[in-house]
Amino acid sequence: MAAGINLKELAAELKLAPSTVSRALNDSYEISEETKKKVIRMAEKLNYHPNQFARSLRENKxxxxxxxxxxxxxxxxxxxxxxxxxxxxxxxxxxxxxxxxxxxxxxxxxxxxxxxxxxxxxxxxxxxxxxxxxxxxxxxxxxxxxxxxxxxxxxxxxxxxxTNDYESAYEGTKHLIQQDCKKIAFLMISKELSITKERYRGYCDAINEAGLVAEPTFSLNCCMSEEENIKLITDMLLSDDRPDGILSTVEKLAIATYHAVKRTKIRIPEDLKIISFANTSMAGLLNPSLTTINQPxxxxxxxxxxxxxxxxxxxxxxxxxxxxxxxxxxxxxxxxxxxx
Amino acid sequence: MAAGINLKELAAELKLAPSTVSRALNDSYEISEETKKKVIRMAEKLNYHPNQFARSLRENKxxxxxxxxxxxxxxxxxxxxxxxxxxxxxxxxxxxxxxxxxxxxxxxxxxxxxxxxxxxxxxxxxxxxxxxxxxxxxxxxxxxxxxxxxxxxxxxxxxxxxTNDYESAYEGTKHLIQQDCKKIAFLMISKELSITKERYRGYCDAINEAGLVAEPTFSLNCCMSEEENIKLITDMLLSDDRPDGILSTVEKLAIATYHAVKRTKIRIPEDLKIISFANTSMAGLLNPSLTTINQPxxxxxxxxxxxxxxxxxxxxxxxxxxxxxxxxxxxxxxxxxxxx
DNA sequence: TTAAAATACGGAAACGATTGCGAAAATAAG
DNA sequence: CTTATTTTCGCAATCGTTTCCGTATTTTAA
Incomplete structure (x- = not known):
C-alpha cells in the first residue's frame, strides 16, 4: 500500500521540525514565507495529507x-x-x-x-x-x-x-371547500408527528370555519406498507360514506390514493378532489396532475x-x-x- | 458541556489501569469475568463512550x-x-x-x-x-x-x-420495434458514461438487427437543466422527421419527454412509444403509465x-x-x- | 517442595497531528 | 559594541485509545 506520508516523515525530508512543518502548512505567522513555500512544495510533491483522526483527536472536533x-x-x-x-x-x-x-x-x-x-x-x-x-x-x-x-x-x-404547516393545511383544506368538497378526509402516517398535529389543526379549523365537521373516520392513519395503504384508502373510497376531498400530509399517501383510485370507478377531480404535501417534479404529469403544497x-x-x-x-x-x-x-x- | 468521561477517568474511578479497563471493555481473554462485569457496569453508570478518533488513530481505520x-x-x-x-x-x-x-x-x-x-x-x-x-x-x-x-x-x-445494460437496452429497443416503431430515438445525459455506451450498443444492435438504421440525429445528448431538456425533446418531436419511439436511458429524461409531449399534440403511445430506465413508484401513475426497465x-x-x-x-x-x-x-x- | 505455566493486571510507548514555551539567530535600538 | 526586540524555529506535552511487555500472583506439574 502506498500509504500516505506523515508529518514527521515530511519534516525529516525537509530537515525541519514537525512543529515547523505543521505551522507552515497551517499558514502560521511564525513561519517565514520562504520556509512556507518550501514546505508546501514538498508536501505536494510527496502527496502529503494530514491525518484527519489525529487532528480531530487533538482539536476535539x-x-x-x-x-x-x-x-x-x-x-x-x-x-x-x-x-x-x-x-x-x-x-x-x-x-x-x-x-x-x-x-x-x-x-x-x-x-x-x-x-x-x-x-x-x-x-x-x-x-x-x-x-x-x-x-x-x-x-x-x-x-x-x-x-x-x-x-x-x-x-x-x-x-x-x-414550514407553515398549520397555514398550508388550512389553506389547502379551504381550497378544497371552495371547490365544493363537503366531506374531506385527512391522510397521515402518524398522529404522533409534530407536522401531523399542526396540519390536522389547520385542517380542522378550515373545516369548522366552513360549518362542516371533521369526522374521525375520515382521519386515516396509514402505515409503512404501500400496499396496505392502498387497501386502506380503497376501503375508505368504497365505503358508503366516502369522502369527496382528500388532504394528504405526505407525498406517498397521495401516490397511494392515486393507485387506490385506479382500482375504483371514482374519478379525480369530479368525484374526489385531492391536494397533498409533495415535492416531486412529477406532480404535473400524474393523471390528473396533482395539486401540491410544495415545501421550501x-x-x-x-x-x-x-x-x-x-x-x-x-x-x-x-x-x-x-x-x-x-x-x-x-x-x-x-x-x-x-x-x- | 457534560462532555463525556474518558478511559483514564473511568479507570481512576475503578482503581484500575487504563489498559485493564480497555481490555475489559474489549472483552479480552486476559481479564477476569469479575473485573469485566465491574468495568462494564461502571462504564454504563458513568455513560462512558470511547472516543472514536483516538481509536481510529490508533487502529488506522x-x-x-x-x-x-x-x-x-x-x-x-x-x-x-x-x-x-x-x-x-x-x-x-x-x-x-x-x-x-x-x-x-x-x-x-x-x-x-x-x-x-x-x-x-x-x-x-x-x-x-x-x-x-x-x-x-x-x-x-x-x-x-x-x-x-x-x-x-x-x-x-x-x-x-x-446491471445488464446492453441486454436491457437491446430488449427494450426490440420491444419498441415489435410495437411497430420504425424511428427510435435514444435519450442520454452523457455519451461518456459507461452505461450510456453499453445501452447505446444494445440499442444499435436491436435496430440493425431489425434492418433499421440508427440515425445520429436521433441520439439526443441532454444536459442538466430540465427546462432545456424539455425544449430539446420538444424540438425533436416537432421536427419533420420525428421519432415514433424513444428509449430513455435515465428516468428524468422520460419525465422530460412527458413534459415535452404535453406541449405538443403528440399522443403516447399512438404517435410515440417510450420506454425508460427508471425506478420510480409513480411509473404506473403517469399518463399513460410508463414502460420501465427497473434496476435491482x-x-x-x-x-x-x-x-x-x-x-x-x-x-x-x-x-x-x-x-x-x-x-x-x-x-x-x-x-x-x-x-x- | 520446587519449577513451570497459566492467569490477571500495570506501565509505557505508539498512532499523527497541534501548540505552549523556550531558545537561537537576525535585526534594530541605544 | 552592547542590549533589546523581533523573527524563526525546535522541544516536548497533549488528545484518548490500544497493545507490547513485564510482573506479581496463583495454579499445575514434576
Whole structure:
C-alpha cells in the first residue's frame, strides 16, 4: 500500500521540525514565507495529507455533521440534505447520513452511536414512531448541537425549522371547500408527528370555519406498507360514506390514493378532489396532475446548516435557542382539485 | 458541556489501569469475568463512550465508508444507498455521503478530501462529466478499497457492479420495434458514461438487427437543466422527421419527454412509444403509465457493501479483482409502449 | 517442595497531528 | 559594541485509545 506520508516523515525530508512543518502548512505567522513555500512544495510533491483522526483527536472536533432522516427515497428529505450539504461543503464539513426507516429502535441505535463524538452536530427529522425522546435528550445533554427540521421534537429546547404547516393545511383544506368538497378526509402516517398535529389543526379549523365537521373516520392513519395503504384508502373510497376531498400530509399517501383510485370507478377531480404535501417534479404529469403544497426544501436545509455551522465555528455569536423558525410553503393548484 | 468521561477517568474511578479497563471493555481473554462485569457496569453508570478518533488513530481505520453519487434526488441512487447502508449498519460501519451534482470538479474535490483517511473505502458512481480519471487513479493508488456501481470507470482495475445494460437496452429497443416503431430515438445525459455506451450498443444492435438504421440525429445528448431538456425533446418531436419511439436511458429524461409531449399534440403511445430506465413508484401513475426497465437497486447496494466490508474485515479472503459483476434489470411493460 | 505455566493486571510507548514555551539567530535600538 | 526586540524555529506535552511487555500472583506439574 502506498500509504500516505506523515508529518514527521515530511519534516525529516525537509530537515525541519514537525512543529515547523505543521505551522507552515497551517499558514502560521511564525513561519517565514520562504520556509512556507518550501514546505508546501514538498508536501505536494510527496502527496502529503494530514491525518484527519489525529487532528480531530487533538482539536476535539470532526468537521462532520450527522444527518438523520426517516426515509431516503423521499424527495423532501433528499432535497433538504442537498441544501445542508451545499453549505456544509462550503465550510469544509462532511455529512454522515443515516436513514432510520421510520423505526424508532434504529433511531435510538444511531443516536447512541453518535454519542462518541463522531459528529460535531446533528440535524434530524424524527421517525414517525418516536414518542419517547430520552435518546434525543441524552444527545442534547451531552452538549452536542442538535437541530430539528420538519418532524420536530418539542421536548428538546433547541432551534427547529419547519414550514407553515398549520397555514398550508388550512389553506389547502379551504381550497378544497371552495371547490365544493363537503366531506374531506385527512391522510397521515402518524398522529404522533409534530407536522401531523399542526396540519390536522389547520385542517380542522378550515373545516369548522366552513360549518362542516371533521369526522374521525375520515382521519386515516396509514402505515409503512404501500400496499396496505392502498387497501386502506380503497376501503375508505368504497365505503358508503366516502369522502369527496382528500388532504394528504405526505407525498406517498397521495401516490397511494392515486393507485387506490385506479382500482375504483371514482374519478379525480369530479368525484374526489385531492391536494397533498409533495415535492416531486412529477406532480404535473400524474393523471390528473396533482395539486401540491410544495415545501421550501433547499432553503430548510441551507438554513439548518448555516445556523449549525455558525454555532460550531463561532459559538459566541450563534445560539441554538428554543424556537421554531417557519419557512412558508407554496401551494400549486393543478387538475386534481379543479373540475374542468 | 457534560462532555463525556474518558478511559483514564473511568479507570481512576475503578482503581484500575487504563489498559485493564480497555481490555475489559474489549472483552479480552486476559481479564477476569469479575473485573469485566465491574468495568462494564461502571462504564454504563458513568455513560462512558470511547472516543472514536483516538481509536481510529490508533487502529488506522475509521469504520466509515464514503459513498459518492452524482445526484441525490434520484430514486436509483437513493435506493442503492439504502442497500449499502443496510449492510454497513449490520457491521457497524458509517456512511459519508457526497453528491457531486454531476460536476467533475466537485467530484475531484471530494475525492481529494477522502485522501486523508476519513473513510476506509469508497463506493461511487462517476459524474456524467468524468472523463479524466486521474483523481480516481490517485485514490486507487493510495490503496483505498474502491468500488464502482452503475456508472463505472473502466480504467481503474477494481470490481464494478452494473446491471445488464446492453441486454436491457437491446430488449427494450426490440420491444419498441415489435410495437411497430420504425424511428427510435435514444435519450442520454452523457455519451461518456459507461452505461450510456453499453445501452447505446444494445440499442444499435436491436435496430440493425431489425434492418433499421440508427440515425445520429436521433441520439439526443441532454444536459442538466430540465427546462432545456424539455425544449430539446420538444424540438425533436416537432421536427419533420420525428421519432415514433424513444428509449430513455435515465428516468428524468422520460419525465422530460412527458413534459415535452404535453406541449405538443403528440399522443403516447399512438404517435410515440417510450420506454425508460427508471425506478420510480409513480411509473404506473403517469399518463399513460410508463414502460420501465427497473434496476435491482437494493441488491446492487447490498452487494457493493458486502464485498467492501468483506475486504475491510478479512482482506485475505476478499479481493477486489478487476471484474464487472452484472445484476439483471427487469422490464415492466405498461401503456406507454402498447396501443390499446 | 520446587519449577513451570497459566492467569490477571500495570506501565509505557505508539498512532499523527497541534501548540505552549523556550531558545537561537537576525535585526534594530541605544 | 552592547542590549533589546523581533523573527524563526525546535522541544516536548497533549488528545484518548490500544497493545507490547513485564510482573506479581496463583495454579499445575514434576
Amino acid at each position: 470532526s468537521k462532520t455533521i450527522a444527518v438523520i432522516i426517516p426515509e431516503r427515497i423521499n424527495n423532501f428529505f433528499a432535497q433538504v440534505i442537498d441544501g445542508i450539504e451545499e453549505i456544509a461543503q462550503e465550510h469544509g464539513y462532511h455529512l454522515l447520513v443515516y436513514n432510520t426507516h421510520e423505526d424508532v429502535d434504529r433511531e435510538k441505535k444511531i443516536v447512541n452511536l453518535l454519542l462518541n463524538g463522531r459528529a460535531d452536530a446533528v440535524v434530524m427529522s424524527v421517525s414517525s414512531q418516536t414518542s419517547d425522546v430520552s435518546h434525543l435528550q441524552k444527545l442534547y445533554d451531552r452538549g452536542l448541537p442538535l437541530l430539528f427540521f420538519d418532524r420536530i421534537c418539542d421536548e428538546i429546547p433547541t432551534t427547529k425549522f419547519i 426544501t433547499l432553503t430548510i436545509g441551507q438554513e439548518c446548516a448555516k445556523l449549525l455551522i455558525g454555532k460550531l465555528t463561532k459559538p459566541k455569536h450563534f445560539e441554538l435557542i428554543n424556537q421554531v423558525i417557519t419557512i412558508p410553503s407554496k401551494i400549486t393548484i393543478r387538475s386534481s382539485t379543479v373540475a374542468e | 475509521s469504520k466509515t465508508i464514503a459513498v459518492i453519487i452524482p445526484e441525490r434526488i434520484n430514486n436509483f441512487f437513493a435506493q442503492v444507498i439504502d442497500g449499502i447502508e443496510e449492510i454497513a449498519q449490520e457491521h457497524g460501519y458509517h456512511l459519508l455521503v457526497y453528491n457531486t451534482h454531476e460536476d467533475v470538479d466537485r467530484e475531484k474535490k471530494i475525492v481529494n478530501l477522502l485522501l486523508n483517511g476519513r473513510a476506509d473505502a469508497v463506493v461511487m458512481s462517476v459524474s456524467s462529466q468524468t472523463s479524466d480519471v486521474s483523481h480516481l487513479q490517485k485514490l486507487y493508488d493510495r490503496g483505498l478499497p474502491l468500488l464502482f456501481f452503475d456508472r463505472i470507470c473502466d480504467e481503474i482495475p477494481t470490481t464494478k457492479f452494473i 437497486t437494493l441488491t446492487i447496494g447490498q452487494e457493493c457493501a458486502k464485498l467492501l466490508i468483506g475486504k475491510l474485515t478479512k482482506p485475505k479472503h476478499f479481493e477486489l479483482i478487476n471484474q464487472v459483476i452484472t445484476i439483471p434489470s427487469k422490464i415492466t411493460i405498461r401503456s406507454s409502449t402498447v396501443a390499446e
